[in-house]
Amino acid sequence: MSELARLSINSETIKQWSLEELVAGCVEAGVPGVAPWREPVAAYGLQRAARLIRDAGLAVTSLCRGGFYTVAEPTARKAALDDNRRAIDEAAELNCPVLVLVSGGLGDQDRDLKGARIRVAEALAELAPYAGERGVTLAIEPLHPMFCSDRCVVSTLSQAIDLALPFPAEQVGVVVDTYHCWWEPDLEAQIRRAGETGRLALFQVADWITPLPEGVLLGRGQLGDGHVPLREIRRLVDATGHDGPVEVEIFNAGMRARDGAEVLAEVVQRYRDHLV
Structure with a gap:
């Protein structure tokens, strides 16, 4: 097996490239997988994008993203759930097995963290059967606690697994993202638990650099530039029997300012x- 056989490039890693450029670049570099975000897919056209990737012989390893359904106001919540159904349909059209979910944070002056987390569970209960019917796994991505207020009230791998367990494994799983979970004191046990329960839906990698760049959202580090024991975490993931893609997802302003081929x-x- 080629050493690149499991590598996939998330479109945010080389955001300066169009979807067409990303596909062509991966083919040329011998990278077998891509993970587009919904925005470039929509810009290119969903059916055109599916055909482009399929004809290039690439796999779509995940689609980013669904989620952001912690809002309580009924009209806004219905709109969020409807958008998640569209995201599931898009994943199915792309022959993509995994839709990444970022739960959403808290609204202005909202302090009801418990209530927001309850609404995440309720949304999953509504969306999981729909995803299952379309052959798509909803993959809950826990984000580092610094994102809890504005982006994701699910902060640990343990929380994500707990949210997934009430549903069939083929409907709801979790994402292990090294950038977000490398710090967790029980990471080894939780990765093992995700594997034992069949919940490990996706493995994403990026590094954690110090000091974090201004604007934390674009502060992920290039592989090897920071503190994350990347190979060690991969070994933990592989030890569960998970043999899916290793998806590189790096939000980094400096990388986005460079030539895309050089970055790839x-x-x-x-x-x-x-x-490797």
């Missing part, structure tokens, strides 16, 4: 150096 070549080399 560097990512491939860093993957070899730090994850």
